[in-house]
Amino acid sequence: MLIFKLMYLIRGYVVIHLDDINSEKTLNILRRRNITVWDVENKNKGIKFKISYDDYIRHSELINEIMKPVRKKGFMLKLNKLKFRKGFSIGLFILIVSLYLLTSMIWEVEVVGTNQINTKKIIELLQENQIKTPVSISQIEEKKLETLIYNSFENYKFVEVFVEGSKLIIFVKEKIPEPSKIKSNEPSSIISSKNAIISKVIAKSGQPVVKEGSVVYEGQTLIMGIVKNKNSEEFVMVPSDGIVYGKTYYNFEMKEEKIRNINVATNKSKTVYYLKINGNSIKIIGDKEPYENYNYRESNIYVPIVSKLTDISILKGVYYEEAATEVQIDEKTAQNKMKVSMYDELLKRCNEDSRIIKSTINFSEDEDFYYLIAQIEVIEDIGEKVRIYPIEDTTEETKED
Amino acid sequence: MSKFNNFRSKLADELEIPNDALSDNFDLRMHGNKKVIIENHLGIKIYEDNMVSVKTNDGDITIKGSKFKIEEINNYKVIVKGNIKEIIFSMKE
Numbered sequence: 001m002l003i004f005k006l007m008y009l010i011r012g013y014v015v016i017h018l019d020d021i022n023s024e025k026t027l028n029i030l031r032r033r034n035i036t037v038w039d040v041e042n043k044n045k046g047i048k049f050k051i052s053y054d055d056y057i058r059h060s061e062l063i064n065e066i067m068k069p070v071r072k073k074g075f076m077l078k079l080n081k082l083k084f085r086k087g088f089s090i091g092l093f094i095l096i097v098s099l100y101l102l103t104s105m106i107w108e109v110e111v112v113g114t115n116q117i118n119t120k121k122i123i124e125l126l127q128e129n130q131i132k133t134p135v136s137i138s139q140i141e142e143k144k145l146e147t148l149i150y151n152s153f154e155n156y157k158f159v160e161v162f163v164e165g166s167k168l169i170i171f172v173k174e175k176i177p178e179p180s181k182i183k184s185n186e187p188s189s190i191i192s193s194k195n196a197i198i199s200k201v202i203a204k205s206g207q208p209v210v211k212e213g214s215v216v217y218e219g220q221t222l223i224m225g226i227v228k229n230k231n232s233e234e235f236v237m238v239p240s241d242g243i244v245y246g247k248t249y250y251n252f253e254m255k256e257e258k259i260r261n262i263n264v265a266t267n268k269s270k271t272v273y274y275l276k277i278n279g280n281s282i283k284i285i286g287d288k289e290p291y292e293n294y295n296y297r298e299s300n301i302y303v304p305i306v307s308k309l310t311d312i313s314i315l316k317g318v319y320y321e322e323a324a325t326e327v328q329i330d331e332k333t334a335q336n337k338m339k340v341s342m343y344d345e346l347l348k349r350c351n352e353d354s355r356i357i358k359s360t361i362n363f364s365e366d367e368d369f370y371y372l373i374a375q376i377e378v379i380e381d382i383g384e385k386v387r388i389y390p391i392e393d394t395t396e397e398t399k400e401d
Numbered sequence: 402m403s404k405f406n407n408f409r410s411k412l413a414d415e416l417e418i419p420n421d422a423l424s425d426n427f428d429l430r431m432h433g434n435k436k437v438i439i440e441n442h443l444g445i446k447i448y449e450d451n452m453v454s455v456k457t458n459d460g461d462i463t464i465k466g467s468k469f470k471i472e473e474i475n476n477y478k479v480i481v482k483g484n485i486k487e488i489i490f491s492m493k494e
Contacts, residue, residue, distance in 0.1 A: 037471070039470070
């Protein structure tokens, strides 16, 4: 019945009042003429009912003769009225058309993530490809534009194009220039990367300036890239190459608690539900933080259709109760744990080809903690290649001037 | 009920098809005591606030109660809404 009424609300219906004691006769006449009548009500010595606007037009002579229509209702009838209000209709039409045009065009291009010069270049590239503002949104092919910009410029590692309202947004991420590697024929020296005692120097090219047993500090030159030319007594710069092994010492101090507090999950949990609208959460059911110690996990529940059309979803949060318990850690476990973390730390600080020569590890304990104090002696390659540059001699030129 | 209509009604029963497909018998359905749907009717005889009488091939159906309103009436069916207290069939012999 609701659909039936809604249909006639759109198509139009007529409300009729009949001041007749013998109203049944009229209803039967309408029925015989195949006119559907609905919402028949007794009103002040007569009846009131509704018939469709189409039936009213078709049988208007008969209806006007025996009864009087009270009012006409419906969307189509309202539309018909617009025929007589030409100015309003034209204005409404222009408004709809201009709104459509304004919202279906790109009026501004915004480039995010680069400087003004590159922004200009991107806009020029777009103009060359017939994308000048204003341009219809339907003409914008985001993926094609992304490929075009990415291929045209070498300095972008990521390009994203999207339309937001009437704005075309181009998001670019510039490449970070990689540090240049030292070429094999470039003049270079080898310096120490750590404080160490030299144990072996193997110089393939360049002049070694340290001997076995010398103590070197971080940044000190080990193999010099400036050598004397045997024939001309001049100094020339050469690329240095070689391996310098040095003894390095690593000291570690670690401690481990004897009694540790651990949270153990009980089997209790409580759930709380939030309504998430545009990133804001409103609590619907449940309590926040129901336990003193808890582990909180949350998940999104997407409502079919609603979540797709709008940014509305339901957030489900579960509080799992945890009980704090004290655990006694025995000496061996603590020592092993400290040892493992010490070697992990050592691996991070040493080179890959390092070799442990000697390790001194001492364990001790007090009331609360186990302690580890260790010194590890390691042999490793401590050389690091650095580029060297010739210094232009300007003193002679100034003398001549 | 005419003899021919009676025969058609029996035939419909034997063939296990809806009775109103073959016969001119009326079909009356009630939704609780609030709504009555009568199909295959011949018109309204009486329409008052506390009584509605509908004519059919077999006789008259009188519905008594209060606050009666005809929700829909067309050539085929009539839907009466209100507080129904009594339904009386005055059948032709």
